[in-house]
Amino acid sequence: MAELLLDSGALVSGEPGDPVIELAGARKTYRSGTIEFEALRGIDLRIGTGEYVAIMGPSGSGKSTLMNIIGCLDVLTEGSYHLAGEDVGELDEVDLAEVRNRRLGFVFQQFHLLPALSAWRNVELPLIYRGIPAHERRERAVAALERVGLGERLDNRPGELSGGQQQRVAVARALVGEPALILADEPTGNLDSVSTEDVLALFDELHEQGRTIVLITHELEVAQRARRIAFVKDGLVQSDEVNPR
């Protein structure tokens, strides 16, 4: 499984415009007994390196399913999905875990920090599963936390941090592995307006540094911060336009 992946350094060095996400004819059908439900009904989506894309849609539109597919947490029923050039449609659970580990950085609505671990211990988690030695993990975790402005909060546990700070720890965790894509699922859904602005400003900065960001949200104000907005409804992409800002 290791040999099927490129060296992690090569992933972020893709040229601007090289596709990070390529979905073609993506369909996802859920079966519950005899009832079938088509969550995705043929989605074509191409997101290039360095893009900052918001995926919008009301609940039940299929945007969560799309997020699971993009995040390699679930696989397509039909169609193809290439992540950073690699066909992830045929991968088994173990290989998907490795793809998630090396190519994706998640930011969740619920933060999903482990409460027993200090900030930097939370940030180093993805590197543990990559088999990186302890001292290097520490260095990279500290650098990532400094990057999100939490260099002074390395040893605080999540409970000792504000919501905005916790989400910034989560962003640091998403950054630490130098992934091809940062995938944020309603990252501001649990934050007040000040913290929301805080986190969105961070995304802006990351985008300016050339990171590829996909942000899933149902809030227009949040989506407006992205450079491109894809609107999903009834399992299809309704519109996909550059956001003039």
Add this chain to the structure above:
Amino acid sequence: MSWAETFRTSWSAVRGHKLRSLLTVLGILIGIAAVILTVGLGLGTQKDVSQQISSLGSNLLIVTPGSSTDSDGLRGGFGTAATLTRSDAEALASSVNTPDVGAVAPEKESSTSVEANDTNWTTTVVGTTVDWLDVRSRSVTSGEFFTQDDDDSGALVAVIGQTTATELFGTTNVVGQSLTIADTSFQIVGVLSSAGSSTDSDLDDIVVVPLTTAANTVSGGLDRNALSTVYIQAASADQLSAAYQESQTLLLNLHGITDADSADFTIDSQDSLVSTATSVYQTLTVLLTGIAALSLLVGGIGVMNIMLVSVTERTREIGLRKALGAPPWAIRRQFLVEAAVLGLAGGLLGAALGIIGAYTLPSALGTSIVISGAAVGGSVAVAIAIGIVFGVYPATRAAKLAPIDALRSE
């Protein structure tokens, strides 16, 4: 994920729930301590018993009246003539019939009240011959044993054990004093050196008198020539089985019995006594260890229970770790190591408790407890194994959780 990392993660999970981990560990701990102590108690008792039997002397055959064949139980006791007599013992001692027999010590034993001054003490009075001292591997610490002349003449002399001396006179310096057995005054000519006591008999609580004296004075009547035991010492360890054959043949002839199965006496060797006695304790030990092992099983189920709770409680953590790239085997290993840590902690603490028990309990119980390294090492290994075995199911469940569902759980 490296082993060190797995161990660190598991350890912090165990430490994160101190009370719960402690209670789980307690289940294993009690089981392990119980196994170590029951095995130790069994071994200790076996050691006591074989020591007790070997303290009878060396290379011994022990002849007792009555048969103990499998088919018809005990034979020839009540209402029949005595089946083991002084003439049997004399014949056994004769080197013509039994060349492989070294020495013979007949014993005529009775539990009798003995008086000295105003003190009264019930002890074992043994009538025997001068060879007793050698055959039973005993020695005299002060004074002398009685002589062949004393036995021939039925002299009123006695050699007493240290416990008896202390009980009657308050001292062991009693040579020359007199004591009264069955209204007859005996002079004490010697004191036996201590042979130690075991749980059920005190070898130092004894009064030894010449066999003739015992027959005439202490018992008398119809029973006067009956013996309770004849100790036969083989000339050497190699000649033990030959001595057994000769003694059996001789006694069968003397008693006019043709079929060895219907013998009215029983000859045991020390080895057979040891194995008979210890086999009982072995059975008991196995039984008790089995019960203790059951408590380990219960402890193991406790581990499984707590691990299942832990998996349910940490569903989101598992989901997150999977989303961050933990493969199923890493999750499984994390929970297995956690279960093994609980088992190991229980095993080590249980072994410690068992060893403490082994040092403190014997004085309270009056038995020895032998702690074997194998039992301790084995128990700790078993404890870890229990943790792992009972951790497999919860760990597998954790590994199988789908990351999406796990992340969404509240």
